[in-house]
Amino acid sequence: MINIQNLSLRAGVKPLLDSANLAIHPGQKIGLVGQNGAGKTTLFRAILGQVTIDAGNLGMPAEWVIGYVEQETDAKQQTVIEYVSFGDELYAKAIASLKKAEAEHNDNAIVAAYDQLDKLHGYAVENQTKQLLYGLGFSEEDFSKSIDAFSGGWQVRLKLARALMQRSDLLLLDEPTNHLDIEAVSWLKQWLKSFDGAVLVISHDRDFLDQVVQGIAHIDNQKINFYQGNFAAFERQRNERLMQQQALHDKQKQQMQHLKTFISRFKAKASKAKQAQSRVKALERMEMVAAVQASNPFHFEFAEPKSQPDPMLKIENLSFAYPDKPIINEANLTLRSGDRIGLVGVNGSGKTTLLKLIVGELKPVNGKVISARGVKVGYFSQHQLETLRPEWSPLKHLLALEDAPSDQQARDFLGGFGFSNEQCLESIAPFSGGEKARLALAIIVFQEPNLIILDEPTNHLDMETRDALEMALNDYSGALLLVSHDKHLLASIADQYWWVHQGMVELFYGDLDQYLSEQLKRIKQSAEAQKQMEGADDANKSQNKKQQRIENANLRKQLDQLIKADLQRSRKLEKELDKAQGKLGKLHQKMEDSSLYDDANKDELSQCLQQEADCQALIEALEMEWMEVEETIQAKRDEFESGL
Incomplete structure (x- = not known):
C-alpha cells in the first residue's frame, strides 16, 4: 500500500x-x-x-x-x-x-x-x-x-x-x-x-x-x-462531525464566559486572587474549537423573469452542415415557457452547433429559428471564459453592461459570487478557471434572462459553486436548455431531453438513466461486433504463435491438477468477499437514514458503526488472503511456462 x-x-x-x-x-x-x-x-x-x-x-x-x-x-x-x-x-x-x-x-x-x-x-x-x-x-x-x-x-x-x-x-x-x-x-x-x-x-x-x-x-x-x-x-458523516463540532464550540463558549466572569469579579480581591489567577491560566490553556462555518460561501439566484412568452422559440426545418460534414438535418422543435431541457448526444453529434444556431452565432443552411418577442437569452458557451477581458476587473465587466448598476451595487452583487472587495478591483488575468467561470455566471445572472442556455457550465467549477448553481437553476422559473457531462446536475435540472444523433434532434422518451443505459448497450454492441470480426484473424495469429512453441497437453493437465486446490480456495474467498461486501452495502444503505443519528438511536448507530468497521476489516483480510492465493497460482503457472 x-x-x-x-x-x-x-x-x-x-x-x-x-x-x-x-x-x-x-x-x-x-x-x-x-x-x-x-x-x-x-x-x-x-x-x-x-x-x-x-x-x-x-x-x-x-x-x-x-x-x-x-x-x-x-x-x-x-x-x-x-x-x-x-x-x-x-x-x-x-x-x-x-x-x-x-x-x-x-x-x-x-x-x-x-x-x-x-x-x-x-x-x-x-x-x-x-x-x-x-x-x-x-x-x-x-x-x-x-x-x-x-x-x-x-x-x-x-x-x-x-x-x-x-x-x-x-x-x-x-x-x-x-x-x-x-x-x-x-x-x-x-x-x-x-x-x-x-x-x-x-x-x-x-x-x-x-x-x-x-x-x-x-x-x-x-x-x-x-x-x-x-x-x-x-x-453525511462530515455534516454530523460539523454538528458535533458546533455543539462543542457552543459549550466551550459558555465555559469560557463563566471563567471570564469569575476572573472579572474576583481578580481584585485578595482572598480570591489565587483562584482567579488559576482560571486565567485555564482560559489561556483552553483549546479553541472553531465554529462551524457556512458550508457553502456562494449563494446567488436568478431574478424572476419579467415576461415569459409562450412558446419562446420554434425551430422549423433547421439544417446545418460544415464543409466536410453534415450536422443537423431538418430539425423541428418547440421550446415553451418554463421548459427545462437537457440536450444529450455524444461529442460531435451537434449539440453545441444547435445552441449556436439558436443564439444566432451560426446561420442555418436551410430552415429557421423563430424567437418570440421579449425573449432575453443568457448564454454560457463552452468557450465563455475567452469572451472575458483579461485586463479588466470583475467590477469593470459588470459596469460595462447595459443598465449597469452603481459601483456599490455591483460590488455587493459580485460578493454573492465569492469576490471580495479587493478582488472586484483586480485584473482577472491571473484568476483561476473557476473564478473566471463564476464571473461569467455573474454577468448572465445580472442580465435577468428569461431563457438560460448553458453549454458545459461546470468544467471549471468546484463543488461549492456547482451546488450554488444547481440551487439557483432549480429556483429559476424561466426556460432552461442545458448541455452537461455532470449527471447529477443534468438529472436535477432537466425534466425532458432532446437527443441529437445522426443529424436528427428529437425528444427522448425516457429519463436520463434510461438514455445512458441505451448508450452503454450500444457501445458494448459495437465493441462485441468488432471483436467477432477480428476473431478469425486473432485465431490465425494465435495458431502461428503456437507453431513456434512446443505444446505439451500432459503438462497442461498436470498444471491444472497442481493449481486445482488453489483455484477452489480462490473461488471460496470470492464468495465470502461478495457476501461481506453485500453486508457492508446494506449497512451503508441503513446509515443513509437520517433518523439513525437522533439521540434516541445512539446505541443502534454505535452498533452500525461497529459492524461497518468489522465488515471492512473482514473484507481487507479476505482480500489479502485472496491476493496471496492468486499470487501462488500465478507463480505455479510461471514455473510451468518456464519449463515448456
Missing part, C-alpha cells in the same frame, strides 16, 4: 499540507476532494515524485506501477491504436523487441518475442484498446488516424485512454470527466468499477464519485480527513 505519514507540502511559500496522513490499499478506490487550491494536484505530483516533500514520509512499494494521464506527448505522428495500446509499457517493449528481431531476421529473438507476448496476453491488447476507444466516443475510422489529426479535447481523451491501458497498481486521475460527454462519463464509471488496481481520483462530479469510490479523502485546513463510503456518505 501507499502510506502517507506526517506529510507537509508547499506551493512556493503557501503551505498546502501540514502533517497530513493517508493510506491507499491495493484495489481501494478513493476520491480526493477539497476546495480549489487546497493541494490536490500537488499531492498527485508528490506521489509521482515530481515535487519535493517538505517533511514527512511517502512510502510506496517498489514494485508498484503508477498510471497517470500525461500532460504532453511527443507521439503526435503515432496512430491512435499505437498511441493508446503502447500505454501498456510491457506490451510496447515486446512489440519493439519483435520488430527489431524481424528486421534483423533473428529467428530465436522472434520466437522469444512471441513468447513474451503470449505471457502478456498480448494478442488481446489491440481489442482491449479498441473497446476503450469505443467507450470514450471514438469510431473505427478514427483508429488509423494520427494523434495530431484531433482537437485538443479529443487528444485529452486519447491521453486518458492511454492511461487506462497501463498495467498499473495505482491509477491517478485528475478531473477525468472534464473533457468527456455524459455518455463517455457513464462508460468510464463502469470501467473503473471493474478495474482491479487502486484509484485516487480528483473530481467535483458528485454522481461520478458516488458511483466509483468507496472512500473520500478530504483536504481541509492542510490536513487529510478520510471518510469511508462514497461522496453521499462523506457528506
Whole structure:
C-alpha cells in the first residue's frame, strides 16, 4: 500500500499540507476532494515524485506501477491504436523487441518475442484498446488516424485512454470527466468499477464519485480527513462531525464566559486572587474549537423573469452542415415557457452547433429559428471564459453592461459570487478557471434572462459553486436548455431531453438513466461486433504463435491438477468477499437514514458503526488472503511456462 505519514507540502511559500496522513490499499478506490487550491494536484505530483516533500514520509512499494494521464506527448505522428495500446509499457517493449528481431531476421529473438507476448496476453491488447476507444466516443475510422489529426479535447481523451491501458497498481486521475460527454462519463464509471488496481481520483462530479469510490479523502485546513463510503456518505458523516463540532464550540463558549466572569469579579480581591489567577491560566490553556462555518460561501439566484412568452422559440426545418460534414438535418422543435431541457448526444453529434444556431452565432443552411418577442437569452458557451477581458476587473465587466448598476451595487452583487472587495478591483488575468467561470455566471445572472442556455457550465467549477448553481437553476422559473457531462446536475435540472444523433434532434422518451443505459448497450454492441470480426484473424495469429512453441497437453493437465486446490480456495474467498461486501452495502444503505443519528438511536448507530468497521476489516483480510492465493497460482503457472 501507499502510506502517507506526517506529510507537509508547499506551493512556493503557501503551505498546502501540514502533517497530513493517508493510506491507499491495493484495489481501494478513493476520491480526493477539497476546495480549489487546497493541494490536490500537488499531492498527485508528490506521489509521482515530481515535487519535493517538505517533511514527512511517502512510502510506496517498489514494485508498484503508477498510471497517470500525461500532460504532453511527443507521439503526435503515432496512430491512435499505437498511441493508446503502447500505454501498456510491457506490451510496447515486446512489440519493439519483435520488430527489431524481424528486421534483423533473428529467428530465436522472434520466437522469444512471441513468447513474451503470449505471457502478456498480448494478442488481446489491440481489442482491449479498441473497446476503450469505443467507450470514450471514438469510431473505427478514427483508429488509423494520427494523434495530431484531433482537437485538443479529443487528444485529452486519447491521453486518458492511454492511461487506462497501463498495467498499473495505482491509477491517478485528475478531473477525468472534464473533457468527456455524459455518455463517455457513464462508460468510464463502469470501467473503473471493474478495474482491479487502486484509484485516487480528483473530481467535483458528485454522481461520478458516488458511483466509483468507496472512500473520500478530504483536504481541509492542510490536513487529510478520510471518510469511508462514497461522496453521499462523506457528506453525511462530515455534516454530523460539523454538528458535533458546533455543539462543542457552543459549550466551550459558555465555559469560557463563566471563567471570564469569575476572573472579572474576583481578580481584585485578595482572598480570591489565587483562584482567579488559576482560571486565567485555564482560559489561556483552553483549546479553541472553531465554529462551524457556512458550508457553502456562494449563494446567488436568478431574478424572476419579467415576461415569459409562450412558446419562446420554434425551430422549423433547421439544417446545418460544415464543409466536410453534415450536422443537423431538418430539425423541428418547440421550446415553451418554463421548459427545462437537457440536450444529450455524444461529442460531435451537434449539440453545441444547435445552441449556436439558436443564439444566432451560426446561420442555418436551410430552415429557421423563430424567437418570440421579449425573449432575453443568457448564454454560457463552452468557450465563455475567452469572451472575458483579461485586463479588466470583475467590477469593470459588470459596469460595462447595459443598465449597469452603481459601483456599490455591483460590488455587493459580485460578493454573492465569492469576490471580495479587493478582488472586484483586480485584473482577472491571473484568476483561476473557476473564478473566471463564476464571473461569467455573474454577468448572465445580472442580465435577468428569461431563457438560460448553458453549454458545459461546470468544467471549471468546484463543488461549492456547482451546488450554488444547481440551487439557483432549480429556483429559476424561466426556460432552461442545458448541455452537461455532470449527471447529477443534468438529472436535477432537466425534466425532458432532446437527443441529437445522426443529424436528427428529437425528444427522448425516457429519463436520463434510461438514455445512458441505451448508450452503454450500444457501445458494448459495437465493441462485441468488432471483436467477432477480428476473431478469425486473432485465431490465425494465435495458431502461428503456437507453431513456434512446443505444446505439451500432459503438462497442461498436470498444471491444472497442481493449481486445482488453489483455484477452489480462490473461488471460496470470492464468495465470502461478495457476501461481506453485500453486508457492508446494506449497512451503508441503513446509515443513509437520517433518523439513525437522533439521540434516541445512539446505541443502534454505535452498533452500525461497529459492524461497518468489522465488515471492512473482514473484507481487507479476505482480500489479502485472496491476493496471496492468486499470487501462488500465478507463480505455479510461471514455473510451468518456464519449463515448456
